[in-house]
Amino acid sequence: MKTPDHDNLPSEDDDGISRRGFLECMTWAGTGVLWMVNDGLPRSLGLSSAQAASAVKSSPLTFLQISDSHIGFDRPPNTDALATLREAVAKLKTLPGKPSFMVHTGDISHLSREKEFDDADQLIKEVGLPVFYVPGEHDVLDEGAGKLYRERYGKGSKGAGWYSFDQDGVHFIGLVNVVDLKAGGLGNLGEDQLKWLEGDVRGLSASTPIVVFAHIPLWSVYPEWGWGTDDGARALSYLKRFGSVTVLNGHIHQIMQKVEGNVAFHTARSTAFPQPAPGTAPAPGPMQVPAGELRKWLGVATVNYVPGKKNLAILDAPLMG
Amino acid sequence: MAKLLVGRFHRLERLACLLAPLLAVGTVFADDLVVQAADSSGEVKIANFTFAPQTLTVSPGTTVTWTNTDDIPHTVTAEDRSFRSKALDTDDRFSFTFTTPGEYTYFCSLHPRMVGKIIVKAGDTKP
Numbered sequence: 241m242k243t244p245d246h247d248n249l250p251s252e253d254d255d256g257i258s259r260r261g262f263l264e265c266m267t268w269a270g271t272g273v274l275w276m277v278n279d280g281l282p283r284s285l286g287l288s289s290a291q292a293a294s295a296v297k298s299s300p301l302t303f304l305q306i307s308d309s310h311i312g313f314d315r316p317p318n319t320d321a322l323a324t325l326r327e328a329v330a331k332l333k334t335l336p337g338k339p340s341f342m343v344h345t346g347d348i349s350h351l352s353r354e355k356e357f358d359d360a361d362q363l364i365k366e367v368g369l370p371v372f373y374v375p376g377e378h379d380v381l382d383e384g385a386g387k388l389y390r391e392r393y394g395k396g397s398k399g400a401g402w403y404s405f406d407q408d409g410v411h412f413i414g415l416v417n418v419v420d421l422k423a424g425g426l427g428n429l430g431e432d433q434l435k436w437l438e439g440d441v442r443g444l445s446a447s448t449p450i451v452v453f454a455h456i457p458l459w460s461v462y463p464e465w466g467w468g469t470d471d472g473a474r475a476l477s478y479l480k481r482f483g484s485v486t487v488l489n490g491h492i493h494q495i496m497q498k499v500e501g502n503v504a505f506h507t508a509r510s511t512a513f514p515q516p517a518p519g520t521a522p523a524p525g526p527m528q529v530p531a532g533e534l535r536k537w538l539g540v541a542t543v544n545y546v547p548g549k550k551n552l553a554i555l556d557a558p559l560m561g
Numbered sequence: 562m563a564k565l566l567v568g569r570f571h572r573l574e575r576l577a578c579l580l581a582p583l584l585a586v587g588t589v590f591a592d593d594l595v596v597q598a599a600d601s602s603g604e605v606k607i608a609n610f611t612f613a614p615q616t617l618t619v620s621p622g623t624t625v626t627w628t629n630t631d632d633i634p635h636t637v638t639a640e641d642r643s644f645r646s647k648a649l650d651t652d653d654r655f656s657f658t659f660t661t662p663g664e665y666t667y668f669c670s671l672h673p674r675m676v677g678k679i680i681v682k683a684g685d686t687k688p
Contacts, residue, residue: 315632315651351634351648377671381634381648423640423668424676465610466674523609525632 301408301545304332304342304369305453307490308510310378311360312350317529318538321350321512325363327559328511328540332367335542340407342369345490345508346376346418346455348393357392375401376455376491377418386419402433404440410545411444413437415454417469427456427469434471438478446481449545451552453488459498459505462518467492476503486552488543492524495539495556506554509539535560602626605677607635607649607669612677619659621681626656638670645670 306328313321332342344364349356357379364371373393380386380400390401397403400416415437417427429437441450452458458472469475479485485503493515498505513526514537521527529537539558603625606613610631619625627637629649637646637655643665646655659665659681669675 351650378634381636381671383647421670421673423638423666423673425673464674466672523611523631525610 300547301410302337302339303407303543304335304339304367305345305488305508305541305543306332306342306364306511307345307455307508308347308376308493308512309344309360309364310347310350310510310512312353312356313512313526315526317526317531317534318513322359322363324535324538324559325360325511327535328538329363329366331557331559332540339369339542341372342367343372343412343414343453343488344374345453345488346374347378347490347510348373348376350378350512352379352381352388354388357388361392372405372412372414372453373401374414374416374454375418377421380419398436399430399432402436408545409547410449410451411441413440413450413452415452415458415475417454417456417458417472422470425470426463426466427454427458427472429469429471429475434474434478437475441478441482444482447483449484449486449552450479450482451486451488451543452479455489456491457489457496457505457507458487459500461492461496461507465518465524467518467524479503484552486543493527494537504552506541508541509537509556509558511538511540511559514538603679604628605637607631607637607675610635610669610672610675612667612669612675615676616678616680618680618682621660621662621683622658623681624656624658625679626654628652628654634671635669635675636671637667640666640668 309325310321311325318324342364348360375386375389375393379389382388386400390397394401397414400419402414402416404411404413406412415429415433417429419428420430421428452475454469456469457467458469458475460468460472462468476485476487480501483502487503487505489505489507490510492507493510493513494507494517495509496505496507513534514529515524516527527537536558539556541557542555544553601620601623603617603619603623605617605625605627607627607629608631610633612627617625627646627649629635629651632651634648634650636648637644637657639645644657644667648671649655659679662681662683665679665681667677667679
């Protein structure tokens, strides 16, 4: 089992993200991530930085990532998750450049209620971009174990809601690892989805940049808290031959990044509430922060891709700070 | 077979008290009251992403009630799906009456690292 440690921090040699750059991402805890694909590997940059502005201008493909809106959550440290999503949306609307679309990496709602989905949709559509969703475990709590989610967001998807699409030469894959979870286990993709994934990428050239997004991290962030996916390694084995693979996740409500070979992993902030760093609390429940500081811990992200460049650039931006 | 009681536990308890005198003289309601008349119950607290106690031993006929005290919803889901709660938000409760001896492992279907077990064994008076 792997736990986050300094060895997991990307070094400048292998991915173009310096330790300092990574730490800067950490301090931008808050609003979102700007993802840029350069040289096939993604990079994240702070949304509010000048670097971000120039990156967006020079990149042919920019997309946004938001995660873990948890609409319906109304307890400390955030009694109004809708208000902080509204702030995130406002922030996304003022971004330089024109992103192509947005991905939402799950936990749109807190309890899978129609009204929670309605409220989230109402706000998110204000960004004015197509949105590609994958469900979080909070989105599949209805009697039909995700039926409501699939009716609303799953058009054209397979199984529990997985799918792929291509944009500007990049192959995007949305995976579902929050249904049919096994007692004692972690996130789970399941046999059907893995078979589909294997077939989905079979015909692609190894030079095709791949972006995978799913709610629970596909890598073992902290299995003790369930922060990992049991069969994630098998999914990644189908992607080994590709020169550039970027894996975007949510679920853990904090930015975490790792590069392993050609695969760059990144988790985004929540727009609702932060969770503690692995092992720093008795349980992974909401982390209590002073009211005035909450927005430093919430955020969104932007990603840029430039053909011929190895890295995608990911800009994480807090709601405040 | 076990009987599912969700969110009606208190009401049924009160009903049992009101009808107890009737039961003594033998009424047609007897069937409905057997579970309550046994008057055995067990409690499992859900806190900090764990079930406490993790293993609970009860006698047949015991109604076990789970209460979620976390700020995050959890579920109580039998591994063999013989019982299954809805998502329990903070302070929500779920009750299930175990009538058949055996070992029942369950987990939270949202956070499957959370596991627990109910052992139903004849002869044990109280958990």
